[in-house]
Every structure is written in C-alpha cells, then in structure tokens.
Amino acid sequence: MPKKEDYLNILSDAPLNEPERQHYFIGLAQKYFERQVIINNRKLTACITTFGCQMNARDSEKLSGILTAIGFKIIEDEAADFVLYNTCTVRDHANQRVYGRLGKINHLKKKNPHMKVALCGCMMQEDAVIDKIKANYRFVDLIFGTHNIFKFAELLLLMYSADEMVIDIWQDTNQIVEDLPVERKYPFKSGINIMFGCNNFCTYCIVPYVRGRERSRPALDIITEIKRLVADGVIEIMLLGQNVNSYGLTDSVNFPVLLREIEKIKGLKRIRFMTSHPKDLSDELIKVMKESDKICRHLHLPLQAGSTRILKLMNRGYTKEDYLKLVAKIRAAMPDIAITTDIIVGFPGETKADFAETIDVVKQVKFDNAFTFIYSKRTGTPAAALSQVPLEEAKANFDQLLKIIKETAQHQIGHLVGETHPVLVEEKNSHDQEMLSGRLSNNTMVHFKGELDLIGTIVKVKLIEAKGFYYLGVM
Ligand code: 5AD
Numbered sequence: 001m002p003k004k005e006d007y008l009n010i011l012s013d014a015p016l017n018e019p020e021r022q023h024y025f026i027g028l029a030q031k032y033f034e035r036q037v038i039i040n041n042r043k044l045t046a047c048i049t050t051f052g053c054q055m056n057a058r059d060s061e062k063l064s065g066i067l068t069a070i071g072f073k074i075i076e077d078e079a080a081d082f083v084l085y086n087t088c089t090v091r092d093h094a095n096q097r098v099y100g101r102l103g104k105i106n107h108l109k110k111k112n113p114h115m116k117v118a119l120c121g122c123m124m125q126e127d128a129v130i131d132k133i134k135a136n137y138r139f140v141d142l143i144f145g146t147h148n149i150f151k152f153a154e155l156l157l158l159m160y161s162a163d164e165m166v167i168d169i170w171q172d173t174n175q176i177v178e179d180l181p182v183e184r185k186y187p188f189k190s191g192i193n194i195m196f197g198c199n200n201f202c203t204y205c206i207v208p209y210v211r212g213r214e215r216s217r218p219a220l221d222i223i224t225e226i227k228r229l230v231a232d233g234v235i236e237i238m239l240l241g242q243n244v245n246s247y248g249l250t251d252s253v254n255f256p257v258l259l260r261e262i263e264k265i266k267g268l269k270r271i272r273f274m275t276s277h278p279k280d281l282s283d284e285l286i287k288v289m290k291e292s293d294k295i296c297r298h299l300h301l302p303l304q305a306g307s308t309r310i311l312k313l314m315n316r317g318y319t320k321e322d323y324l325k326l327v328a329k330i331r332a333a334m335p336d337i338a339i340t341t342d343i344i345v346g347f348p349g350e351t352k353a354d355f356a357e358t359i360d361v362v363k364q365v366k367f368d369n370a371f372t373f374i375y376s377k378r379t380g381t382p383a384a385a386l387s388q389v390p391l392e393e394a395k396a397n398f399d400q401l402l403k404i405i406k407e408t409a410q411h412q413i414g415h416l417v418g419e420t421h422p423v424l425v426e427e428k429n430s431h432d433q434e435m436l437s438g439r440l441s442n443n444t445m446v447h448f449k450g451e452l453d454l455i456g457t458i459v460k461v462k463l464i465e466a467k468g469f470y471y472l473g474v475m
C-alpha cells in the first residue's frame with residue numbers, strides 16, 4: 001500500500017479534471033492491489049451492504065464497479081478485507097441498523113486488524129452522525145457522503161495510506177461525474193440516474209438536506225448511457241430520481257420529452273421510472289405513457305396522507321381531492337395501470353379524523369401495493385418541532401392501515417387472473433428451486449415453473465392465482 005510520504009507525490013501527479021482524476025487513482029490502486037495478490041496469494045475481498053432506496057442501490061453498483069476494477073473480489077460475507085456500508089437516514093430505524101452492524105463488525109476487526117471499514121451515503125451527511133462515529137466507533141477507517149461518491153477510488157487509496165480515520169463530506173455540489181466503472185446486479189436490467197437531489201422540502205423529509213438541490217443530467221448523456229447499457233444486454237431500465245416529474249424543468253427537455261427520446265432506442269424493451277410526485281405529474285406524461293408500448297403500466301405515486309389538512313402541514317402541494325382526481329385521470333387513460341404508493345402514519349398532529357381520510361383514499365383508490373411507514377422524527381426538518389403523536393396510537397393505526405391495504409391490493413391484483421401476460425424473468429425463486437420469479441409490465445411479481453436459462457428474457461405466463469401482492473402462473 002502507498003506510504004503516507006508517497007501519497008503526497010501521488011496527489012501532485014493526479015489530473016485535476018474528472019473523471020480522468022479517478023481513472024488515474026483506479027490505475028494506481030490496481031498496481032497496489034496486484035502486489036497484494038502476490039503477497040497474500042489471493043485477491044482481497046470486499047463486502048458492500050446497502051440500506052435504503054433504489055438510488056442507493058444504484059450508487060452501490062458504482063462502488064462495486066470501482067472495487068472490481070481495482071482488483072477486489074466482491075463477496076456477501078462481512079468477514080471481508082474491506083467492508084462498506086452505504087447508509088440511509090430517511091427513517092431512524094435505518095440509522096439504528098447501521099449502528100447495530102458496526103457493533104458486530106468491531107469484533108470481526110479485532111480478529112483481523114488488516115480489515116478496513118468504510119461508511120458512505122445519506123446518513124453521513126448529518127453532523128450528529130459524524131460526531132457519534134468519531135466518539136464511539138473509532139475503528140471506522142473511511143467516511144464519505146452522497147456528493148463525492150465518484151471520488152471513491154481516490155479516497156480508498158488515501159485510506160490505505162493513512163493511519164487515522166479519513167473523513168470527506170461535502171455540503172453540496174453541482175458536479176455530476178460520469179463514465180466510471182459500474183458493476184450491475186442484474187445483466188438484463190439497470191437503474192439509471194436522471195436527476196439528483198430534491199427541492200420539495202416536504203416537512204417530514206430529510207432527503208433535501210442530505211442529497212442537496214435538484215440537478216438534472218443532460219438528456220444526451222442519459223440517452224448515451226442507455227444505448228451503452230442496451231448494447232451490453234440490458235432490456236429494462238428504471239429511470240431514477242427523487243421526483244422524476246420535475247426532470248429538466250429549467251431546460252427545454254422535460255420528462256415526457258425525455259421518455260419519448262428513450263423509447264426510440266432499439267433493443268430496449270421496458271422503461272420504468274420512480275418516484276413521481278403527484279403535484280408535478282402532467283397530462284403530457286399520461287399521454288406519453290398511454291401511447292407507449294415500452295413504458296411499463298405502473299406508477300409509484302406517493303400519497304403520504306389522505307387528509308388535506310395533514311398534506312398541507314406536510315407541504316405536499318396537493319389536496320385529497322387533487323390526488324383522487326389525478327388517479328381517476330390516469331386510470332381513465334390506462335385502465336390496466338397499477339398504482340402503488342407510500343403512506344406515513346402518525347405525522348405530528350394527525351387526529352383520528354385525519355387518519356380516517358387516509359383510510360378513505362386507500363379504499364377508494366385500491367392501490368396495487370402500498371409502503372407504509374410510521375412517522376419518524378428527523379432532526380433539522382420542520383415537522384420535528386411539532387408535537388408528536390403517541391407511538392402506541394400510531395402503531396394501532398399502522399396495523400389497521402396495513403390490513404386494509406392487503407384487502408384492497410388482493411382485490412385489485414385479482415383482476416388479471418386467467419389472463420396471459422408478458423413477464424420479464426428475473427431470478428430463481430428463493431423458496432422453491434424449480435420456480436422462477438419475474439415481473440409483469442405493471443410491476444407485480446409472478447412465480448412460475450421454468451428453466452434457469454429463461455432468466456433475463458420476456459416470456460408469456462398465464463396468471464392462475466392471485467396471492468396477496470403476487471401471482472402464481474404457468475408459462
Ligand atoms: N418518517 C416516515 N416516513 C418517511 N418517509 C420519508 N421521510 C419519512 C419520515 N420522516 C417515507 C415517505 C417517502 C418514503 C421514501 O419514505 O413515505 O415517500
């Protein structure tokens with residue numbers, strides 16, 4: 001590994017422009033780690049654990065790509081030479097899980113003093129978290145944030161040459177660095193970032209503080225990346241952004257226009273996107289979706305709450321009636337579309353009457369699936385200053401909501417029983433070795449019998465039975 005003195009020479013020779021600078025560090029790291037293979041008679045191993053959303057999953061593919069390019073072998077076991085946690089802080093539960101894992105990793109590191117531990121992602125953008133790690137988890141070797149993830153190769157080399165904790169957190173950035181290695185989890189499908197950050201400042205949400213202001217990638221860069229992915233075997237893409245509906249609003253290319261351009265890419269079969277903010281979902285988008293046979297029949301449309309009073313306190317920018325009208329408009333245009341949602345229970349000040357409004361919307365809309373969360377107080381957000389709903393009350397409401405969602409989803413999903421639909425086969429079923437699992441255009445999972453070589457292809461499956469949130473079928 002580079003010595004501290006050598007590192008200064010390394011730095012003085014490094015190009016200043018990105019991504020050339022990172023390619024320089026990747027090249028250097030390759031040489032150092034090749035030597036490690038000779039010394040240890042094996043490749044060094046790395047384990048990445050990802051918490052949170054699809055954005056983080058995509059970031060982890062980038063981190064994994066850089067580690068693989070450098071010469072690490074990626075493994076799933078935390079008894080690795082290098083352990084990296086890509087963290088989430090959207091709810092406190094995710095933070096607690098990271099601290100729990102760090103407690104365990106401390107024991108492993110005592111057995112293997114060469115082991116290195118790194119932390120990155122949203123949680124690291126919070127000052128209080130950094131203070132806590134500095135005070136209680138001194139064994140952590142590297143911490144970086146969401147804005148400088150592209151610097152990973154450079155920071156990794158710095159970490160191996162340093163003898164103290166390396167911390168590099170940026171408050172914000174307008175830089176988008178492309179063209180670094182990526183290691184995809186699935187060969188046939190991929191997430192692709194179209195924008196970063198969020199400007200909405202929903203009062204409960206920490207994302208705008210840890211992911212920074214909204215930045216859209218140029219359409220041409222997105223199209224070029226997708227074409228490259230398709231040439232590499234990808235048939236389904238998921239366009240990722242905190243609020244894809246406001247893509248490019250400062251530019252001439254808005255989200256529907258971008259979709260129309262992406263649709264033209266030959267060889268690409270399915271286009272998905274998330275997340276859509278109800279306040280920004282345009283008629284133009286509905287039209288583009290309706291006219292497309294590549295854009296999947298699925299919208300993830302976070303409701304968050306059914307009460308207009310609570311929606312206002314949340315700063316969501318729509319009323320209960322607006323949301324219901326929007327759903328009706330979408331369903332009128334595309335009767336076969338699946339609509340899924342996110343709902344928060346126990347937002348500060350939520351009364352029984354407010355909660356009843358949420359139940360009412362769930363019953364009216366009949367979501368195909370809903371992710372439900374108990375409100376989690378995030379320090380620094382406006383809602384944290386409001387008086388909290390007792391946890392017991394929130395839990396009781398949460399259980400009631402879940403029960404109703406299960407019922408409405410079962411009813412909604414049951415619609416397609418008896419019909420035959422295309423399914424993109426994704427993987428071997430985790431419970432039954434003879435079964436495969438895939439997804440309908442509307443994102444619902446289907447399990448059916450089939451050979452492993454079908455993975456990554458689209459096959460027709462007759463839907464025999466609706467079970468909760470998925471189908472059993474036959475090919
Ligand atoms: N508490 C509970 N749920 C939250 N979410 C975001 N912030 C919070 C919070 N403080 C939920 C929202 C969002 C999803 C990704 O996480 O429902 O849509």
Ligand code: SF4
Nearest residue numbers: 198200201202205207
């Ligand atoms: Fe958070 Fe609201 Fe932005 Fe979604 S739109 S990331 S909930 S602030």
